[in-house]
Amino acid sequence: MNFYKKIQVLGGSAKYDLCGSYLCTSPPRKRDPLGRWIYPAVLPEGKTILLLKILLSNACENDCKYCLNRCSRDFHRMGYQPDGLAKLFINLFSHCKVQGLFLSSAVCTSVASTMEKMIKTVEILRFKYRFKGYIHLKILPGAGFDYIKRAVQLSDRVSVNLEAPSRDRLKSIASDKNLDKDILLPLKWIKVLRSEKTGAPAGHTTQFVVGASGESDKEILKTTSMLYSEFDLTRAYFSSFQPVPGTPLENHPPTPLLREHRLYQSDFLLRKYNFKFEEIIFDSSKNLPLSRDPKQIWSLTHPERFPVEVNTATKQQLLRVPGIGPKSAERIVRMRGRNNFYTLEELRGVGVVVKWVRPFILINGKKQSGGFQCRLFP
Ligand code: SF4
Structure with a gap:
C-alpha cells in the first residue's frame, strides 16, 4: 500500500471521532495536500492546537451498523505498526504540521491486541521520541483494566464512545457491544484512576452518534447528565449520523447539523450554566426545538424570573439571561462592585450580546426597548 494512500484512508476514517464540536473548530478542520487529516482542538485551558487524527487500523472485528469500518463491509483493510505510526507523527510534528495526536482504531483481531498496539505507539512517542505534547487516546x-490504567498514565485525555444513550438503543446499532460491561465499566475505572491523579489531566470524554438509533434528544441529554454526575465525565461530543454506503443504514436519513448544534448548546447549559437536566425544554417528540436556542426557550417559558437588574442580580441569575455567558456574568459581578452599569453599550463592552439581552434585564431600574422581539414580555 502506497504510504500516502494509507495516511489518507486511516486519517479520513478517523474523522467520525470528534475532538471538538463544529461550533468551536475555528479555523475549520482541514486536509492538507497529502490527505492527512488535521483538526483544530480546543484544550481545557482554551488554547487551540492542531491534532493529527488517525486510526491505527480500519480492519474491524465488529459489525456496527453505522460504521464504514464494520467487518461485513467490502473494502480494502490496512493498518500501521506502532513504530511506523509513531515515526509518521514525529515527522509531522518536527515539521510543525501538527501539535498533538488523536489516536483511535477499529478492533483489529481483538480488543486486547489493538489496545496493546495503541499503547505501544504512545509509549514510543513518550519515551523514545520524548514527545511531551497533547495525546488523546481512544479506549x-x-x-481491560490494565490497558485503561496505562492509557490514562500516558495520555492527556482518554475517551470511550457510548454511541447510543441506552442498552437497547446501542444493541440496535452495535450488537457486539454491551453498554454496561464494555463502556460504562471502563468509564467507571477511568473516573477512579483520574480521582487518584493517575493521569489524563485533560479529562475523559464520550461521543454519541446522533440519530442512528432513533433515539430522542431527551434520551441523549438524560444519559449525558447522568455521566456528568455519576462518572465525572469531562464532556460529551455529539456526532450527527451520516449514512455510509455499503452499511445497513445507508438509506437512513442523515441527521441535520442543527440538531447537533442544539445538543451542544444544551450540553453547555448543563456544564457551564448550572442547569439541571429537568430544566431543559423538549418538544412533544422529546427533541430540542430547532427553531430557538435552548436557553432562550427556557427564559421565554419562565417570565416570572425576568427582568433581572444587572446591578444587583446574583451571578446565577445573570447566567439565566439570554446573551449573558459565564465570562460576561463574571465580569459584570466583578466590575459593578466599583461602578454600576448605566447603558447597554457598557454591557456590550464586557461581552454581553445586546440584541438578546434587552427584554430580560433592567439597568438601574430601567427597561430596555428594541432588539429581540419577545412575545411573552410585551
Ligand atoms: S467497533 Fe464498531 S464503530 Fe468501532 S470501528 Fe468497529 S465497526 Fe466501527
Missing part, C-alpha cells in the same frame, strides 16, 4: 469498548 476501545471492552478494554
Whole structure:
C-alpha cells in the first residue's frame, strides 16, 4: 500500500471521532495536500492546537451498523505498526504540521491486541521520541483494566464512545457491544484512576452518534447528565449520523447539523450554566426545538424570573439571561462592585450580546426597548 494512500484512508476514517464540536473548530478542520487529516482542538485551558487524527487500523472485528469500518463491509483493510505510526507523527510534528495526536482504531483481531498496539505507539512517542505534547487516546469498548490504567498514565485525555444513550438503543446499532460491561465499566475505572491523579489531566470524554438509533434528544441529554454526575465525565461530543454506503443504514436519513448544534448548546447549559437536566425544554417528540436556542426557550417559558437588574442580580441569575455567558456574568459581578452599569453599550463592552439581552434585564431600574422581539414580555 502506497504510504500516502494509507495516511489518507486511516486519517479520513478517523474523522467520525470528534475532538471538538463544529461550533468551536475555528479555523475549520482541514486536509492538507497529502490527505492527512488535521483538526483544530480546543484544550481545557482554551488554547487551540492542531491534532493529527488517525486510526491505527480500519480492519474491524465488529459489525456496527453505522460504521464504514464494520467487518461485513467490502473494502480494502490496512493498518500501521506502532513504530511506523509513531515515526509518521514525529515527522509531522518536527515539521510543525501538527501539535498533538488523536489516536483511535477499529478492533483489529481483538480488543486486547489493538489496545496493546495503541499503547505501544504512545509509549514510543513518550519515551523514545520524548514527545511531551497533547495525546488523546481512544479506549476501545471492552478494554481491560490494565490497558485503561496505562492509557490514562500516558495520555492527556482518554475517551470511550457510548454511541447510543441506552442498552437497547446501542444493541440496535452495535450488537457486539454491551453498554454496561464494555463502556460504562471502563468509564467507571477511568473516573477512579483520574480521582487518584493517575493521569489524563485533560479529562475523559464520550461521543454519541446522533440519530442512528432513533433515539430522542431527551434520551441523549438524560444519559449525558447522568455521566456528568455519576462518572465525572469531562464532556460529551455529539456526532450527527451520516449514512455510509455499503452499511445497513445507508438509506437512513442523515441527521441535520442543527440538531447537533442544539445538543451542544444544551450540553453547555448543563456544564457551564448550572442547569439541571429537568430544566431543559423538549418538544412533544422529546427533541430540542430547532427553531430557538435552548436557553432562550427556557427564559421565554419562565417570565416570572425576568427582568433581572444587572446591578444587583446574583451571578446565577445573570447566567439565566439570554446573551449573558459565564465570562460576561463574571465580569459584570466583578466590575459593578466599583461602578454600576448605566447603558447597554457598557454591557456590550464586557461581552454581553445586546440584541438578546434587552427584554430580560433592567439597568438601574430601567427597561430596555428594541432588539429581540419577545412575545411573552410585551
Ligand atoms: S467497533 Fe468501532 S470501528 Fe468497529 S465497526 Fe464498531 S464503530 Fe466501527
